[in-house]
Amino acid sequence: MYKAITRSFLATFVRGGTSNGLIIKRSILSKDETKWQPILSSAMGSPDPSGRQLNGMGSGISSTSKICVISTSEREDADVEYTFIQVGIKVGDLDMAGNCGNMSSAVGPVAWDEGMIEKKEIEGGEATVRMYNTNTNKTVHSTFSIDDESGKYNPTGDYSIDGVPGHASRITMSFLDPAGAKTGKALPTGNPIDELRLQDGSSIKASLVDVANPGVFILASDVGIPGDVTPDALGADSATMERLEQIRRAGAAMMCLDPDVQSVPKIVLISKPKSGDKGVNIVCRALSMQQAHKAAPLTLASNLGAACRMPGTLPAMTAVNAEGRDSVVIAHASGKLEVGSVMEDGKIISALLHRTARVLMKGDVFYTLHTND
Structure with a gap:
């Protein structure tokens, strides 16, 4: 017999740079990543042959069909770890092959406000969170503004990025040793062309x-x-x-x-x-x-x-x-x-970019599981 079961999980809906999507704590999901697909694709409104994702949190374009799964880290060089997921719009597959810099910009502030970071020194009204991306096995440092009174991430400021209306506080992203994120080399074939x-x-x-x-x-x-x-x-x-x-x-x-x-x-x-x-x-x-x-x-x-x-x-x-x-x-x-x-002796030490981010909503995200039992 066909059955449809509706359930929910807690998530934060964010804009990171020129993208938006969900940030979810890894502890909420199964330890077995193969079980994530029906849950996360349904939450985003996929699969959707029409390509609109009207039945979920996505909105039918690749930059708004994204998820980051975050957790505290036991690594000495990181405070938090995160896995980026690109949700296929029409098919509903979960693509975890690469990272997303835009969504990465929201990971640090959300992890900070969720109390996932051990107390860190705040210098000049800013904090730096060390993030380990599991897709590329690379470390990213995220520096962002902190509100003096609340001690929380402060999204307001006078910085702007093209593609996003208005102004916000600046988030500085430093991608450490970014060369060879997937292939091990900046020039995988050894050739410039x-x-x-x-x-x-x-x-x-x-x-x-x-x-x-x-x-x-x-x-x-x-x-x-x-x-x-x-x-x-x-x-x-x-x-x-x-x-x-x-x-x-x-x-x-x-x-x-x-x-x-x-x-x-x-x-x-x-x-x-x-x-x-x-x-x-x-x-x-x-x-x-x-x-x-x-x-x-x-x-x-x-x-x-x-x-x-x-x-x-x-x-x-x-x-x-x-x-x-x-x-x-x-x-x-x-x-x-x-x-x-930043380059030294021809080696790329780090890549530096600036973004803005804002939490749009927090709460229960509903999804539907379909069975033929």
Whole structure:
């Protein structure tokens, strides 16, 4: 007999950077991660063949179908650990192959307010939380504002990021030793540029770079796309989107990653800024989960910023006035983003970015389990 059982779990609904999603304590879920899928996908409103996620917390685009599962850490170099989950919209699969920099920005403040952090020194009204990301086995330091009276995270401030209206307090994210997050090397093939051979018999040049999250960087002009194409126009071009997926899959295979995993690597189209784009070093358009991204995935922006400092790569040859700079300004579909990187003797020590975050809601999230018993 068919049965539908409705249950709930406690969660925090947050905006982190230009994404939003749920943050859940690991203690609430089963220790067996294979049992998470029906619970978390239902909570987000997936699977949904219509792609709208009307029956859950998601809203039908990749940047709003996300979850972070957090816990205290026993590691000496971390205060908390977190696992990022990209929930498939139409199918409802859970993709845990890569990290999300935007959602990462909310992890520290939420863990702090939930009392998961041992008392830490507050300097200049700010606290720093050391976070270990289990997707990439990398450490991220998150520094954010603390309210003097309550001792809680203070989201108010005068900092703004493109793609999010209004102002908030700044969160500084430092991704330590970000190279080789999934492949073990910043340049997985050892080459600054590789030639990818596609299923249709054609080929294209790409830079395969793995910093914070692996990316496949190609020139927008090589696929006949204007560098400033809008996400809607790009997404509506089915022939180009199909070709871009072929390129992504070919890049994944060359990086020894699974082409069937949609979250990594992501593909990024790059181009030179136009003469009127003052202060911009490079322009990008990114795809995520076979959708044209409305802004730029933060880990991919970090990757692009580092790639601009790697001699011989397509980003380095495309970027304008970036030589000798510790940070680059990237123009994306919703505005601009500045990303920095610290390098010593050619090694990437850390990648630095700024975000904002806000708790939107806390409480019970309902999900439905279906059985045929």
